[in-house]
Amino acid sequence: MTPATSPVRVPLVTRPMGIWASLQTSRRNVLGIIPEIATRQPMVSGRTGKRWHMVMDPEAIRRMLLEQLDIYPKSLVTKNLLRPAIGDSLFIAEGAHWRWQRRAAAPVFSHRNVMNLGPVMTAAAERSCERIAAAGPRAIDMAADMVRTTFDVIADVTFSGDGSFDAGAVHNAINDYIGEAGKISLFDILGFPDWVPRPGRIMSGGAVNQMKRIADQAVEARRARGPQGVPDLLDLLLDGEDPETERRMNTAELRDNLLTFIVAGHETTALSLGWALYLCAFDQQVQDRARTQAQEVLQGRAATAGDIEHLPLIRQIIDEALRLYPPAGIISRTAMAEDTLCGREVHKRDTVMIPIYALHRNHLLWDDPDAFRPERFADRKAIPRYAFLPFGDGPRICIGAxxxxxxxxxxxxxLLSRFRFTPVAGRDPDPVMILTLRPEGGVWLEAEPMTPATSGAMASPT
Incomplete structure (x- = not known):
């Protein structure tokens, strides 16, 4: 078998699909509804039950996400899908309700607070190395291990591991909900009103309600106990206050935002790491260069927050993984007024999508867009700002980026400083998006420990 020249990609549609074909395709992989032409045009429009547009032009996207934010709120489909699980949290809220929450939560993710959480990330990286080493020579699903690693981090930084909250149960409940409710309904494609129930979202609500009750109890227990030691995310949120109104989050608002941070705060990072490891195994030359850089900086210890500025190639690999496999492959908006994008009329209530997967692979914006080339990000100023949107942009850019x-x-x-990762023949991941772009089938790699002579692995931190 001839080795692939480009990493795995989603096969995009090359001819129009009707309502039934669109439903079947979207329930298996939402990205499958993106037309191939969207990787070669600034904007594509059509009608599938209701009128829609896909926008890949950076200036038009800037208008949607920055200049005319109120005209393009999150789509009704997105809100209906997520509100039962995470309420009117930062991810869902609009207008004044969103603005005050954002002002209250912004200090939580200040540079200092994020740096203070670095030791938790370093410890989780060490535990991942221990699991990989203990697995021996057999292949490992690194996508699954990255989920465990990032979940360790979010559980520790959210609740300081105090045992007051079963974060694993919360994650499983939300995953179960998304597994059923997250699949696009035929009612959504046909543009049925919001009040028409979507069956999957009704059937999966019980576990979510139980999860919310547990989270409420944990918030109230912490409110009564107060912080102990280095403040975690819950402490910081409890202390958060809107500087304009002096408003603080009540228990329900704290709970909804915590649930958002727990899921989004580890899912997207786990996906980025899983895809990055797949890409490094795909291109051994890039992996070797990255390992050399990591070993020179780390000298056998695990990386810390203070090392990041000295690891530019590692950051470029992460950025390129986010370009090729953005966790949110499509973001959807509902136009609330008449507008014009790329010289084309947009009518009120039209669905306006930014297919980030197609934007990041658009031939008008990227050279050889399907290729894995981390060096694209060596000069970030050369990349149009609204051509690369792994965390969105504008006022609603991801608060935890x-x-x-x-x-x-x-x-x-x-990981790269301690192991050489190689692919397992016939086990390439399949990029599939339901709510996020996951490597279906896992990222199965063999991990060869680097000897102390070449890596200095397992040396004590300095």
Whole structure:
């Protein structure tokens, strides 16, 4: 078998699909509804039950996410899908309700607070190395291990491991909900009103309600107990206050935002790391260069937050993984007024999508867009700002972006400094998006420990 020249990609549709074909395709892989032409055009429009547009032009995207934010709120489909699980948290809320929550939560993710959480990330990277070493020579699903690693981090930084909250049960409940409710309903494609129930979201609500009750109890227990030691995310949120109104989050608001951070705060980072490891195994030359850099900086110890500025290639690999496999492959908006994008009329209530997967592979914006080339990010100023959107942009850019990048660089640098990862024949992952772009089938790699003579592995931190 001839080795692939490019990493795995989603086969995009080359001819129009009707409602039934669109439903079947989207329930298996949402990205399958993106037309191939979207990787070669600034904007594509059509009608599948209701009128829609896909926008890949950076200036038009800037208008949607920055200049005319109120015209393009999150789509009704997105809100209906997620609100039962995470309420009117930062991810869902709009207008004044979103603005005050954002002002209250922003200090939680300040540079200092994120740096203070670095030791938790370093410790999780060490535990991942121990699991990989203990597995011996057999292949390992690194996607699954990265989920465990990043979940260790979010559980520790959210609740300081105090045992007051079963974070694993919360994660499983939300995953179960998304597994059923997250699949696009035929009602969504046909544009049925919001009040028409979506069956999957009704059937999966019981576990979510139980999860919310547990989370409420944990918030109230912490409110009564107060912080102990270095403040964790819950302490910081409890202390958070809108500087304009002096408003603080009540228990329900704290709970909804915590649930959002727990899921989003580890899912997206785990996916980025899983795909980054797949890409490093795909291109051994890039992996070797990255390992050399990591070993020179780390000298056998695990990476820390203070090392990140000295690991530019590791960061470039993370960015390129986010370009090729963005966790949120499509973001959807509902136009609330008449507008014009790329010279084309957009009508009120039209669905306007930014297919980030197609944007990141658009031939008008990227050279050889399907190729794995981390050096694209050596000069970030050369990349149009709204051509690369792994965390969104504008006022609603992901509040935890710096947290995610710090964690991903710490973990990837530590792993590459200690192991050589090689692919398992016939076990390539399949990029499939339901709510996030996951490597279906796992990322199965063989991990060869680097000897102390070449890596200085397992040396004590300095």
């Amino acid at each position: 710096s947290f995610a990048i710090q964690e991903a660089v710490i973990v990837l640098a530590t």
